[in-house]
Amino acid sequence: MEQISQFVSVVIERLKTHYPVVNTQLDHASxxxxxxxxxxxxxxxxxxxxxxxxxxxxxxxxxxxxxxxxxxxxxxxxxxxxxxxxxxxxxxxxxxxxxxxxxxxxxxxxxxxxxxxxxxxxxxxxxxxxCFNFPTIVVDTHVLRVSGRLGLTDKKDPVKVEFELMDVLPRSVWNDIGLQFIYLGRRICHARKPACDRCFLNDLCPSVTSV
Structure with missing residues (x-):
């Protein structure tokens, strides 16, 4: 069993609860x-x-x-x-x-x-x-922002963030958590004005602005 921090464990469980099914929104057949x-x-x-x-x-x-x-x-x-x-x-x-x-x-x-x-x-x-079911963490601007605000990384370079997240997150969640961060970033953790009052992680997040 992978050893992970209590903080990371709670973040993962809440993301699963709020975004249990994650799929790319890009239509494709191959x-x-x-x-x-x-x-x-x-x-x-x-x-x-x-x-x-x-x-x-x-x-x-x-x-x-x-x-x-x-x-x-x-x-x-x-x-x-x-x-x-x-x-x-x-x-x-x-x-x-x-x-x-x-x-x-x-x-x-x-x-x-x-x-x-x-x-x-x-x-x-x-x-x-x-498409190939390889365990990977997709890092886009939403993932950069959300993972940084949660204190999971202090890096700004996407490649460095990818590897740092791989170190702190269990391999079993890699494929889902990138999309879950994207959903959170699009719907709640906005770039300019995050809706911390509506965020299900506001009691944990070190970057919370108001509740």
């Missing part, structure tokens, strides 16, 4: 679709990405098709996600590399995944967790 959707989700809402990928994958359903797509056509489809020039180049190049270097299949290895254009550790960990 690891490839989730990978592309996650790249597109940077600085964009999941809802908007889902609208875009519905059309994108209807026209270009696999790495071969997207790799061969006209770049301007991709840009038009994904325009509303923001930063569409770089995103279009990345998803086309990413698809090309998957098709030509990985036989059309999204790799599972973190090193191979992060070698793909537009794919950092966060995106790679999303795919590894959701």
């Amino acid at each position: 690891a490839f679709e989730l990978l592309i959707a996650t790249i597109l989700s940077a600085q964009c809402t999941d809802g908007q990405v889902n609208k875009v990928t519905k059309e994108l994958f209807a026209r270009y359903p696999d790495p071969r098709a997207l790799a061969g797509a006209n770049l301007d056509d991709i840009k038009k489809i994904i325009f509303s996600t923001g930063f569409y020039n770089n995103k279009a180049k990345n998803i086309k190049a990413c698809s090309h590399k998957i098709q030509n270097e990985f036989n059309g299949k999204v790799p599972r290895d973190i090193k191979a995944l992060t070698s793909l254009p537009g794919v950092g550790r966060k995106t790679a960990n999303v795919v590894r967790s959701v």
Whole structure:
């Protein structure tokens, strides 16, 4: 049995109670679709990405098709996600590399995944967790903020935070807790004005502002 602090244990149990079922909000039918959707989700809402990928994958359903797509056509489809020039180049190049270097299949290895254009550790960990069931902690801006406010880390670099959280949290909760932190960050622990009075962790949180 993993040894964890009483504080961490209570945080985990309350997160499970309030967010018992956690799933990515990005629509996908394959690891490839989730990978592309996650790249597109940077600085964009999941809802908007889902609208875009519905059309994108209807026209270009696999790495071969997207790799061969006209770049301007991709840009038009994904325009509303923001930063569409770089995103279009990345998803086309990413698809090309998957098709030509990985036989059309999204790799599972973190090193191979992060070698793909537009794919950092966060995106790679999303795919590894959701599609391949590898124990990972996905660190986005919400996870950075919530874990820092809870005192679980004092780091600001996402990679350092990922490894620090892996040290303090039991492996069995890694896949869920990132999404639970994201839910908490979106709904309660807002960046500018956290709703501490509504937070189910306000009696534990060292950063609580008011109750």
